[in-house]
Amino acid sequence: MPLTPPITDVEQLKSHPALARLLAWNAVMVQAAKFDREELTIWIEKEAILDACAILRDSADCPFNYLCDLTAVDWYPSEPRFEVVYHLLSIAKKERVRLKVRLDGASAAIESVTPIWPSANFYEREVFDLFGVRFSGHPNLKRIMMPDDWEGHPLRKDYPVEGYR
Amino acid sequence: MAQSPIVTAQPDQDSTLVLNMGPQHPSTHGVLRLILEIDGETVVRLRPEIGYLHTGIEKTCEAKFYQQVVPLTDRIDYLCPMTNNLCYCLAVEKLLGLEIPPKAQWMRVMMNELTRINSHLVWLGTHAMDIGAFTVFLYCFREREDILRLFEMVSGQRMMTSYFRIGGLALEPPLGFFEKVKKFADRFPGNVDEYENLLTGNPIFMMRTKGVAYLSQEDAIALGASGPTLRGSGIDIDLRRDAPYTGYENFKFNVPVRSEGDVFARYLCRVQELRESIGMVQQALAGMPEGPVKADAPKVVLPDREKMKTQMEALIYHFKIITEGFAVPAGEVYQAIESPRGEMGYYVVSDGTAKPYRVHMRAPSYANLQTLSRMCEGQLIADVIAAIGSIDVILGDIDR
Numbered sequence: 143m144p145l146t147p148p149i150t151d152v153e154q155l156k157s158h159p160a161l162a163r164l165l166a167w168n169a170v171m172v173q174a175a176k177f178d179r180e181e182l183t184i185w186i187e188k189e190a191i192l193d194a195c196a197i198l199r200d201s202a203d204c205p206f207n208y209l210c211d212l213t214a215v216d217w218y219p220s221e222p223r224f225e226v227v228y229h230l231l232s233i234a235k236k237e238r239v240r241l242k243v244r245l246d247g248a249s250a251a252i253e254s255v256t257p258i259w260p261s262a263n264f265y266e267r268e269v270f271d272l273f274g275v276r277f278s279g280h281p282n283l284k285r286i287m288m289p290d291d292w293e294g295h296p297l298r299k300d301y302p303v304e305g306y307r
Numbered sequence: 308m309a310q311s312p313i314v315t316a317q318p319d320q321d322s323t324l325v326l327n328m329g330p331q332h333p334s335t336h337g338v339l340r341l342i343l344e345i346d347g348e349t350v351v352r353l354r355p356e357i358g359y360l361h362t363g364i365e366k367t368c369e370a371k372f373y374q375q376v377v378p379l380t381d382r383i384d385y386l387c388p389m390t391n392n393l394c395y396c397l398a399v400e401k402l403l404g405l406e407i408p409p410k411a412q413w414m415r416v417m418m419n420e421l422t423r424i425n426s427h428l429v430w431l432g433t434h435a436m437d438i439g440a441f442t443v444f445l446y447c448f449r450e451r452e453d454i455l456r457l458f459e460m461v462s463g464q465r466m467m468t469s470y471f472r473i474g475g476l477a478l479e480p481p482l483g484f485f486e487k488v489k490k491f492a493d494r495f496p497g498n499v500d501e502y503e504n505l506l507t508g509n510p511i512f513m514m515r516t517k518g519v520a521y522l523s524q525e526d527a528i529a530l531g532a533s534g535p536t537l538r539g540s541g542i543d544i545d546l547r548r549d550a551p552y553t554g555y556e557n558f559k560f561n562v563p564v565r566s567e568g569d570v571f572a573r574y575l576c577r578v579q580e581l582r583e584s585i586g587m588v589q590q591a592l593a594g595m596p597e598g599p600v601k602a603d604a605p606k607v608v609l610p611d612r613e614k615m616k617t618q619m620e621a622l623i624y625h626f627k628i629i630t631e632g633f634a635v636p637a638g639e640v641y642q643a644i645e646s647p648r649g650e651m652g653y654y655v656v657s658d659g660t661a662k663p664y665r666v667h668m669r670a671p672s673y674a675n676l677q678t679l680s681r682m683c684e685g686q687l688i689a690d691v692i693a694a695i696g697s698i699d700v701i702l703g704d705i706d707r
Contacts, residue, residue: 144404144406145403145404145636148638178638178639179401179402179404179638179640180401181639181640181641183639207528208528208531209531210531210641210643210650210652210669211641211652211654211667211669213654213667213669215656215664215665216665227654229641229652229654229669233528233542233544236549236550238641238643240641259529259531260529260530260531260677261529261530261531261674261677263677264673264674264676264677272365285358286357286358287357287358287361287706287707288358288361289358296363296366297365297366301366303366303367303369303370
């Protein structure tokens with residue numbers, strides 16, 4: 143499939159069930175949207191992530207009831223530095239959507255989505271461990287991959303791949 | 308991961324005991340460490356401790372060219388290397404907007420299904436052995452050896468195959484390969500009957516598995532289970548059918564679903580998948596198209612050895628790809644495929660350079676492991692072993 147330029151106009155993307163549901167709920171909380179390579183990305187305000195996830199999960203016509211994946215990307219040295227990425231799937235409708243939240247490097251913290259999807263438990267611990275993003279309300283926010291006494295967060299871009307730290 | 312040997316869970320009451328299981332334990336399928344709080348023989352709480360096999364593959368990927376990441380993906384889930392190769396290649400091909408020739412697609416399906424059989428055979432053998440049926444292990448490894456020989460024939464490697472490359476396959480399958488696959492595919496359904504004769508109606512096996520480690524539909528979804536673990540709880544989802552990739556839409560197969568949600572249901576799902584997979588291998592053999600096995604994209608795909616010796620351009624492209632890699636247009640892709648263990652997803656972010664900005668693997672075992680506590684709490688300690696086997700965790704996949 144040859145590449146087509148991404149669509150970033152929210153008006154054109156309104157027909158997607160996830161975006162339609164979020165806009166109907168609270169359009170202010172939707173920062174931007176992008177349709178690229180057959181995948182829809184929606185940027186959400188940091189404060190709204192828990193509500194947005196709950197709205198999407200309980201949506202009547204297309205419930206995004208399954209959290210596929212949760213991870214982060216470090217855009218160091220630009221700010222906002224971190225992007226937390228949520229991949230949601232609607233098992234009934236076979237629809238996918240990607241939610242993103244931008245976080246500042248200085249105060250990289252966001253609400254945990256474990257009350258909505260218990261499966262976020264391990265994913266958030268991994269992001270905390272490897273990126274140093276804190277998740278408030280997480281039941282057990284401890285390192286998961288690295289030893290408990292490890293210093294630093296390896297997947298940050300300012301953490302060297304090899305050599306001494 | 309805690310490296311100190313001190314067990315950190317505190318027993319609630321005096322009557323419970325905290326027991327450490329693993330990381331060196333034959334029934335934990337690798338280096339899984341479980342901290343069990345037990346009351347007599349009953350598990351009160353179970354907490355998995357992981358990270359003993361963490362090798363930082365995601366970090367390593369960021370320092371490699373796109374094509375150099377392929378061999379790293381083999382080492383994540385070492386029982387299904389081709390599935391990992393496939394998922395990564397599909398993700399990068401999607402980023403590049405690359406078209407793959409039909410023969411490469413059909414070969415990918417065929418090898419991917421052989422990989423699934425290979426992985427399920429190791430699961431079946433070890434799972435049965437954990438529960439006390441040793442014979443099945445020997446039978447399964449007998450057939451697995453045949454598959455590994457096929458892998459060796461096609462890629463030169465038994466386990467770390469790296470056979471799928473960005474843009475197609477590494478090599479044409481050698482002469483006589485399809486005949487060997489055909490021989491195996493004709494024989495294999497009989498072998499599955501053999502395993503089923505040993506297990507499916509076996510009263511001891513049924514007593515150890517029926518009604519054990521129950522997982523409800525709601526819990527399975529909430530805890531992020533996928534693959535046979537989810538289908539064993541009655542949810543009909545299979546990405547090969549629901550979101551076809553690499554030509555799966557040309558194949559006919561059934562998706563086994565069981566509603567019981569116990570170890571036996573997950574066992575039946577996987578054994579039925581063995582039969583479906585071999586059916587797909589046979590379909591692939593029957594309909595294998597002719598043509599090239601690499602995409603026509605000289606800037607991405609390495610040229611044939613022969614061309615390099617006769618054509619200047621091929622030599623230049625080869626030199627450029629090896630020394631500088633190839634730039635991938637900026638963007639991001641989440642490619643999900645159905646691995647033997649469930650939904651395997653590769654999230655690849657490109658910033659327009661020749662190295663991936665971020666590669667994240669959604670490991671099916673990682674999510675499936677979270678269901679273990681729910682399955683085991685309130686059950687007997689011996690059933691923990693059956694439950695671990697039934698979710699088929701691979702620690703390389705979990706820790707990455």
